[in-house]
Amino acid sequence: PMTPKETPRRILENADNTFEKTFGQKAILTTKAHARVNLIGEHTDYTGGYVLPCLLPYKTTISVADNKSSNEFNVYSELFDEKVSFSDFIRSKDNRWTDYIKGCLSVFFDVNPQLEIAYLNILINTSIPIGRGIASSSALCVAILKMLRNYFGIRYNNNQIAILAHKVERNYVGVSGGIMDQMVSSIGIHGKALFLNCLTHKYELIDLPNNHRFELIDSNIQRDNRNSAYNDRHNQLKKAENIIDVDNLGTVTIDQLDKSLFTDNLIYKRALHVVTENQRTVCAKKFMLKNDMSRFGNLMNLSHTSYSQDFEASSPEIDLLVQRSIESGAIGSRLTGGGFGGFTVSLIEKQNYDDWYKNMRTFYPEERFFEIH
Numbered sequence: 001p002m003t004p005k006e007t008p009r010r011i012l013e014n015a016d017n018t019f020e021k022t023f024g025q026k027a028i029l030t031t032k033a034h035a036r037v038n039l040i041g042e043h044t045d046y047t048g049g050y051v052l053p054c055l056l057p058y059k060t061t062i063s064v065a066d067n068k069s070s071n072e073f074n075v076y077s078e079l080f081d082e083k084v085s086f087s088d089f090i091r092s093k094d095n096r097w098t099d100y101i102k103g104c105l106s107v108f109f110d111v112n113p114q115l116e117i118a119y120l121n122i123l124i125n126t127s128i129p130i131g132r133g134i135a136s137s138s139a140l141c142v143a144i145l146k147m148l149r150n151y152f153g154i155r156y157n158n159n160q161i162a163i164l165a166h167k168v169e170r171n172y173v174g175v176s177g178g179i180m181d182q183m184v185s186s187i188g189i190h191g192k193a194l195f196l197n198c199l200t201h202k203y204e205l206i207d208l209p210n211n212h213r214f215e216l217i218d219s220n221i222q223r224d225n226r227n228s229a230y231n232d233r234h235n236q237l238k239k240a241e242n243i244i245d246v247d248n249l250g251t252v253t254i255d256q257l258d259k260s261l262f263t264d265n266l267i268y269k270r271a272l273h274v275v276t277e278n279q280r281t282v283c284a285k286k287f288m289l290k291n292d293m294s295r296f297g298n299l300m301n302l303s304h305t306s307y308s309q310d311f312e313a314s315s316p317e318i319d320l321l322v323q324r325s326i327e328s329g330a331i332g333s334r335l336t337g338g339g340f341g342g343f344t345v346s347l348i349e350k351q352n353y354d355d356w357y358k359n360m361r362t363f364y365p366e367e368r369f370f371e372i373h
C-alpha cells in the first residue's frame with residue numbers, strides 16, 4: 001500500500017526550495033491541513049445530523065511571502081505545475097483550482113474589512129489525491145485560511161476557520177456541502193475519529209481501534225462536488241425537509257418519517273438514507289467507544305447498502321469493490337465521501353490484513369491501495 005511519499009520535514013524543505021526557485025525569496029510562514037476519510041455518516045452534515053470522519057496522513061502545505069514587486073497575487077501549484085497571477089477575486093467560469101484560493105481571499109477580506117490587502121506569493125504543495133472524496137478542497141481552503149489568519153495575526157480559533165472555509169465552498173465556489181470536511185480538517189487530531197453534531201458543532205474525539213485498520217481503495221472514478229449529482233442530492237433532501245416540514249432531516253427519527261406524505265418515492269428513498277444513516281452513525285460511535293469493531297463494521301456495510309440503493313450514489317464497479325473487500329475478509333466496507341466515485345474505506349482486523357491485501361491484489365493493482373494509519 002502507498003504511504004505519503006514525504007515526511008513533514010521533507011515537504012517543508014521541498015516547499016522552501018521550490019518557493020525560492022519560484023519566487024526568488026524565502027517563504028515567511030507555512031501552514032498545512034489534512035485530508036479526511038469519513039468512516040460513516042454520509043450526506044448527514046448539511047441536514048443537521050452526525051458524521052464520524054478521521055484525518056488522513058495526506059496533506060496540503062501552503063507557503064507564503066509578500067509580493068513586493070507587483071500589485072497581484074502569484075500562486076504556484078506544484079501539483080498542476082502552474083503559476084497563476086491575479087489581482088481580483090472574480091470566480092472563473094470553468095471551475096479552476098484557483099477559485100478556491102480566490103474564494104478564501106475574498107471571504108477573508110470580506111469579514112476583515114479593517115485589513116489592507118497585502119499582495120502575496122503563495123506556494124501550494126499537496127500529497128492529497130484529488131477528486132477522490134477525501135476532501136482535498138476543504139484541506140486547501142483550511143490551509144489557506146490558516147495561512148491568512150497567521151499572516152495577518154487575526155485571532156480565529158480552528159472552529160472559526162472551518163466555518164469560514166465552509167463559507168468559501170458554499171457562497172463562493174457554489175457547492176451546497178455541509179461542515180464535516182472543513183471541521184475535521186481544521187480541528188481533527190491524528191489517531192482519533194471526530195464524532196460531530198453538525199447542527200450544534202458539538203464534538204467528541206474518539207480513539208481509533210488498535211487491533212484493526214482502515215484502508216482506502218481508489219475506485220478510479222474521478223469525482224467533484226461541483227458536479228451536479230452532489231447538488232441534486234442536496235436539493236432532493238431539502239425537498240424532503242419541506243415535505244415533512246422540518247428544518248433538519250437530521251433531527252427526524254425513523255418513526256417520524258411518514259412515507260404516506262411523499263408522492264415521489266425517489267425523495268422518500270433519499271430521506272430514508274439520511275434518517276437511517278444518522279441512526280447508524282450514532283450507534284457506530286458507541287461501538288467504537290466500546291471497541292466493538294465487528295458491530296461497527298456491520299454498520300459500515302448497512303451504510304453502503306443504503307448509500308447505494310436508497311441514495312443511489314454508488315455504481316456497479318464500486319459495489320463490486322465493496323463486495324470483494326468483504327469477501328476478502330474485511331469486517332466492513334463502504335463508499336466514502338460525497339458519492340459517485342472516489343475511495344472506498346474498509347475495516348480489517350490486523351491479523352487478517354495480509355490475507356485481505358493478498359486477495360484484493362488479485363483484483364486491483366498496488367497503486368489503488370492507500371493506508372490510513
Ligand code: GLA
Binds near residue numbers: 133135178179225
Ligand atoms: C462532501 C461534502 C460534505 C458531505 C459529504 C457527504 O464531502 O463536502 O459536506 O456532505 O460530501 O457526506
